Amino acid sequence: MSTTISLETMGESLSRLRERRPLVHNITNFVVMNFTANALLALGASPAMVHAPEEVQAFVAISGALVVNIGTLDSAWVMSMSLAARQAVATGIPWTLDPVGAGATAFRTRATLDLLGLAPNVLRANASEILAIAGTSGHMPKGVDATISSTHALEAARHLARANRTIVAVTGAVDYVIGADGGVALEGGSPMSQLVTGTGCAATACVGAFLAVEKDALLAAASALAVFKAAAAMAEPSGAAGPGSFQSALLDALHRVSPADLAEHVALRRL
């Protein structure tokens, strides 16, 4: 695994992201498009949502990273996702997959496995989805929420990382970012994140933004999740009023979170 991974190198990635302001091409779900675009803008990236088969390949070519999220998939959108992912791989643009609700239906699991076959640089999911993809789930997924702890998906994540030669990020109370030969655990954040739709999806988009400025995919994914956890912790006092206030405060925090905040709000553990 990366020998340079630390909260300090993550902070350097964050500074680099804000200097370069990478264009992040998202093919994502209808529910979270607005929040995702606002999260990327707040973080310091430049978001675009583009899905037409006539232009996804051309748009990948001008982007720093591609993010694919299947939340409100249908067959036409899956085709666009596939076109875009193939183009990304062919031209060396890093891409990230968020398999929302994998395991909930056969159609969704099939789409996930097909996209996973296109070699994403990072797979970001919750524990239910990781178990479903690894085929080791004894749990019936409940919609698109994680109802089991990320720790229970750690072995499945290791398996997927090796089998697919990708970085696997499982998020929850503890976030795990796993590569072929090691990984990290991140602690911090806020339980309020569970009460706002799209926080996981926005975190995936932030992984994309970091991949545009950091070639080490494990460091990029860990940086994005650490920044997201720090921002959630900083937003938490607003969560006392409820999830509506927390949502606004999370965007505010993504804008002001600094490299120094990572050390203050996130604990990093090597695995």
Added chain:
Amino acid sequence: MSTTISLETMGESLSRLRERRPLVHNITNFVVMNFTANALLALGASPAMVHAPEEVQAFVAISGALVVNIGTLDSAWVMSMSLAARQAVATGIPWTLDPVGAGATAFRTRATLDLLGLAPNVLRANASEILAIAGTSGHMPKGVDATISSTHALEAARHLARANRTIVAVTGAVDYVIGADGGVALEGGSPMSQLVTGTGCAATACVGAFLAVEKDALLAAASALAVFKAAAAMAEPSGAAGPGSFQSALLDALHRVSPADLAEHVALRRL
């Protein structure tokens, strides 16, 4: 009608909803997907937005309730709505219809009547839509807003409830929830709700959430609307700053509204 309907039994429904956290399958419009998902999460339910014809039937099967909202319909989406509604009826999953903008165009009215023929457990609409569906409107609907009082649609609602053997909920300054042999009126809430898009759609989604935990559809619909009115009343002080603040405060209030708040903020009258 239900002999047990009271603010107290509504409060019991709310507590049950929060214990069980039902999965609510939404096929709804693009404008309100994010706000609807956040409203359901704040309330205590688990939202999912799923529309692909390849998976809607399978997804209905794992859900506690289905909610269909035609706001940004097109023919492909109406086909998915129909597939999902038929599956819900066939398997005993309660479903709710929100006929946004019925009456504004012939296409929209036709889709509404077709879906209404699939026996929704609850029809939730504003006065203009109810009058259009009942065919008794002398008013040209103005877009998707209600421009006439819910009270003017009370007779049409009674007619629709009997003719379709369903519960009809007409919302406005006064909410009416009408069954074959009676109903209730609910007063309270805030006029600021009119200034935030999707409050009616989110209320419909909450009806779905209550139907997942309460078999008496009249009680379920009335509970959802009472909770929504109480939350709006609790959010109103933030509305002094304007509709942006009110929107956040409404989500906060949906999260903290308690059974006791119903008695404090809502007046119930049997019809």
Added chain:
Amino acid sequence: MSTTISLETMGESLSRLRERRPLVHNITNFVVMNFTANALLALGASPAMVHAPEEVQAFVAISGALVVNIGTLDSAWVMSMSLAARQAVATGIPWTLDPVGAGATAFRTRATLDLLGLAPNVLRANASEILAIAGTSGHMPKGVDATISSTHALEAARHLARANRTIVAVTGAVDYVIGADGGVALEGGSPMSQLVTGTGCAATACVGAFLAVEKDALLAAASALAVFKAAAAMAEPSGAAGPGSFQSALLDALHRVSPADLAEHVALRRL
């Protein structure tokens, strides 16, 4: 150009808009639908988002204005946009075009030029898009954000206004509203607007709302942009906390902005 354009006549347009509450038909992108609807409601208009080819023509007929925004276009949506725009022109309903990301891909530029050929009353865009449409860009557009100053697009805007006999509005730190024989510059607003997705799109929708109540298209467009700049300036103190707070505050400000606020927060210069 209009001889009556002034902050005072703009204020009169605003008052008229709030009295008449025009129905604004939007065919816009998924990212901004919710924010656009809320911005129109806050301003005092009645929004609707309707895109099905089966009903767009009928919906144009009952609307006060049409707004077309290509942000998340695909070929089916472009067909609906074209149907709606042709209907608007045929029946004298004013329509406005927002060519999001024109220049980023050939597909997007082609769709823009086709729609521009259907004689929109107003074209509202950022500097990158205007340069791309005018074919005078030496800049590679970076996604959907403006990365160059609106002032650099002023000559291209004048060319487009004459060639297409339309009003061209280029927004940025300075907004330019240009007609065949003159125009105005508007200064004010807040740099925080750049950090919230859809502020440009919502401003375009407000142009639509003003066109429904003001026949002079230059005055209508300038009124909308002046109101938007004033509201952004009024919301800016909340922007100190960050873009999430600013977004809510902007909706609050659109609701309370008054004719008198225009003079206080916006500087108008005739060109």
